[in-house]
Amino acid sequence: MTIAEIEALMDQGFPDWRKALEIAGLGDNDLTLRMPFRKSLLRAGGTISGPAMMMLADTAAYFLTLAQAGPQVASAATANLDIHFLSRPKPVDVIAVATMLRLGHRLAVSTVNLRSDDVVVAHATVTYALPPSKP
Amino acid sequence: MTIAEIEALMDQGFPDWRKALEIAGLGDNDLTLRMPFRKSLLRAGGTISGPAMMMLADTAAYFLTLAQAGPQVASAATANLDIHFLSRPKPVDVIAVATMLRLGHRLAVSTVNLRSDDVVVAHATVTYALPPSKP
Amino acid sequence: MTIAEIEALMDQGFPDWRKALEIAGLGDNDLTLRMPFRKSLLRAGGTISGPAMMMLADTAAYFLTLAQAGPQVASAATANLDIHFLSRPKPVDVIAVATMLRLGHRLAVSTVNLRSDDVVVAHATVTYALPPSKP
Amino acid sequence: MTIAEIEALMDQGFPDWRKALEIAGLGDNDLTLRMPFRKSLLRAGGTISGPAMMMLADTAAYFLTLAQAGPQVASAATANLDIHFLSRPKPVDVIAVATMLRLGHRLAVSTVNLRSDDVVVAHATVTYALPPSKP
Numbered sequence: 001m002t003i004a005e006i007e008a009l010m011d012q013g014f015p016d017w018r019k020a021l022e023i024a025g026l027g028d029n030d031l032t033l034r035m036p037f038r039k040s041l042l043r044a045g046g047t048i049s050g051p052a053m054m055m056l057a058d059t060a061a062y063f064l065t066l067a068q069a070g071p072q073v074a075s076a077a078t079a080n081l082d083i084h085f086l087s088r089p090k091p092v093d094v095i096a097v098a099t100m101l102r103l104g105h106r107l108a109v110s111t112v113n114l115r116s117d118d119v120v121v122a123h124a125t126v127t128y129a130l131p132p133s134k135p
Numbered sequence: 136m137t138i139a140e141i142e143a144l145m146d147q148g149f150p151d152w153r154k155a156l157e158i159a160g161l162g163d164n165d166l167t168l169r170m171p172f173r174k175s176l177l178r179a180g181g182t183i184s185g186p187a188m189m190m191l192a193d194t195a196a197y198f199l200t201l202a203q204a205g206p207q208v209a210s211a212a213t214a215n216l217d218i219h220f221l222s223r224p225k226p227v228d229v230i231a232v233a234t235m236l237r238l239g240h241r242l243a244v245s246t247v248n249l250r251s252d253d254v255v256v257a258h259a260t261v262t263y264a265l266p267p268s269k270p
Numbered sequence: 271m272t273i274a275e276i277e278a279l280m281d282q283g284f285p286d287w288r289k290a291l292e293i294a295g296l297g298d299n300d301l302t303l304r305m306p307f308r309k310s311l312l313r314a315g316g317t318i319s320g321p322a323m324m325m326l327a328d329t330a331a332y333f334l335t336l337a338q339a340g341p342q343v344a345s346a347a348t349a350n351l352d353i354h355f356l357s358r359p360k361p362v363d364v365i366a367v368a369t370m371l372r373l374g375h376r377l378a379v380s381t382v383n384l385r386s387d388d389v390v391v392a393h394a395t396v397t398y399a400l401p402p403s404k405p
Numbered sequence: 406m407t408i409a410e411i412e413a414l415m416d417q418g419f420p421d422w423r424k425a426l427e428i429a430g431l432g433d434n435d436l437t438l439r440m441p442f443r444k445s446l447l448r449a450g451g452t453i454s455g456p457a458m459m460m461l462a463d464t465a466a467y468f469l470t471l472a473q474a475g476p477q478v479a480s481a482a483t484a485n486l487d488i489h490f491l492s493r494p495k496p497v498d499v500i501a502v503a504t505m506l507r508l509g510h511r512l513a514v515s516t517v518n519l520r521s522d523d524v525v526v527a528h529a530t531v532t533y534a535l536p537p538s539k540p
Contacts, residue, residue: 013179044148050193050213055186078185079377080350080397082217082487084514084530086507101528102491106376107349107399109489111516111528123506123516125489125530127350129377214512215485215532217352219379219395221372236393237356241511242484242534244354246381246393258371258381260354260395262485264512283449314418320483321460328455348455352487 001067002026009071021059030099031064037093047088053122054083057112060098061126065108068100069130076128079107083124089116098126106130136202137161144206156194165234166199172228182223188257189218192247195233196261200243203235204265211263214242218259224251233261241265271337272296279341291329300369301334307363317358323392324353327382330368331396335378338370339400346398349377353394359386368396376400406472407431414476426464435504436469442498452493458527459488462517465503466531470513473505474535481533484512488529494521503531511535 001009003023010017025032035041035056043049058078065076098112107127114122136144138158145152160167170176170191178184193213200211233247242262249257271279273293280287295302305311305326313319328348335346368382377397384392406414408428415422430437440446440461448454463483470481503517512532519527 045210047212050216051186051190054189054193054216058185058189075180077223078220080217080219081185081189082215082352082530084215084506084532085213086514088212101489101525109491109528120506123514123530125487125528127489217395217487219371219397221379236354236390244356244393255371258379258395260352260393262354315480320463320486321456324459324463324486325456328459345450347493348490350487350489351455351459352485354485355483358482 001070005071006063006066009066009074021056023063024095026067030097031060031067033060033063033096033098035094035096037091042091045088046091048091048094048116050085053085053089053094053114054081056094056096057081057083057114057122057124058126060096060112061110061124061128064098064100064110065103065128068103069108072133073130075131076108078126079129080127081124083122085122087119087121089114089121092117094121105133136205140206141198141201144201144209156191158198159230161202165232166195166202168195168198168231168233170229170231172226177226180223181226183226183229183251185220188220188224188229188249189216191229191231192216192218192249192257192259193261195231195247196245196259196263199233199235199245200238200263203238204243207268208265210266211243213261214264215262216259218257220257222254222256224249224256227252229256240268271340275341276333276336279336279344291326293333294365296337300367301330301337303330303333303366303368305364305366307361312361315358316361318361318364318386320355323355323359323364323384324351326364326366327351327353327384327392327394328396330366330382331380331394331398334368334370334380335373335398335400338373339378342403343400345401346378348396349399350397351394353392355392357389357391359384359391362387364391375403406475410476411468411471414471414479426461428468429500431472435502436465436472438465438468438501438503440499440501442496447496450493451496453496453499453521455490458490458494458499458519459486461499461501462486462488462519462527462529463531465501465517466515466529466533469503469505469515470508470533473508474513477538478535480536481513483531484534485532486529488527490527492524492526494519494526497522499526510538
């Protein structure tokens, strides 16, 4: 799928998603997703909340899976998400780059690096279980 | 810390938290946190959103860490969260039970089982990095 | 499968496995696997080597998957293993208890607690990908 | 530490390690470790055993941590290892490339890609807990 096609699919199911996220690029094997800074993302201490970063990583992996496997896997569900928080992100945009490690018939495994001000602030590995393909 | 003390600490930093979560019990080595159902938690397909479940697991582990280590670790930050989604939760309350595996000087590791309608729908392992204790 | 059937299956493929491991119990939803102490398991500092503990966790999850899903999944392969080391095991037997979280058609997810001298020294979550069942 | 210094440190503690592993390169932020093929690594089906790959990932992360933090962290212990097996490795050498994500005062987090015949067959994230530095 192209960026425009993923955006259109999301517009149908999650009309508000563009308030939180912005697809910034799609490469041969990666996708870049931006979470623009807004005050509601802040946690005590002036850092970005962990759940917001997990949502960002999960969504970046989902969009990359859609881009590579097509709209027929729109019902794919997260099977596993493992995230390591490396340093506290500053109150600026967070940029996620998801890279596909393996797109199989049943599982799509990707890694996601989250950057804030050019520092990698978190690293996630995300596995999506794909719906069975119809014969 | 007692349930009331954790609630008071949260009221200071996150005035809205009680709209989303409710501490349902505190045992010798576990804490139960309820996420009452509300429509905004739903994802396409009528299931609870994954990021909401990750937030629930992360918070249950945080509260258990506070309960066992005290308010001096209020600035503890998630170092790692690993979550396995087992089956799609129904549109009802989700109940998280966090159990401490090891409370060390530097890391607190706990597991969290998330139940929906008495089925374990997700299992997480959460590591909090504790702030250095003052001498 | 029963303990005896799992043992017989292993004897075929890995004639030496009994030198390292011993199935100590099989319950409705769990399996207990013992790794008897031997000097070759030791690492500098007098503790049991991490890779030996990972092998133990992986094998306990495999045997439990066999017990519940039968010999037709003997070719199941580890898709993911996440292990948290909690404290250094003493130079004694290590006992692994694997508990099934979810046995699906495609994935079997279990947790494994490793105990040394009655202390939980590691906690793992192990996912096996099951071979497609024949129609 | 240089490659020669890491090798010398290992020779002291694990005289046999060179039978299993070979440091193939050390870069600014990464280390390459080779596990030469030998028949004892094989599992049923002609693939390399999972525990051997976990040992390789764990050791590559350890050597990289030594390279960057020095011999004073030789007693560092694995706190967490999360590995995703992507495809079955062929019966050839497995090459691990460990890259440091963050070297902190207390934790060193790195990722490790394992390649077999130029295909990424597994991806791991490994956290080492570092010994407290002396004042």
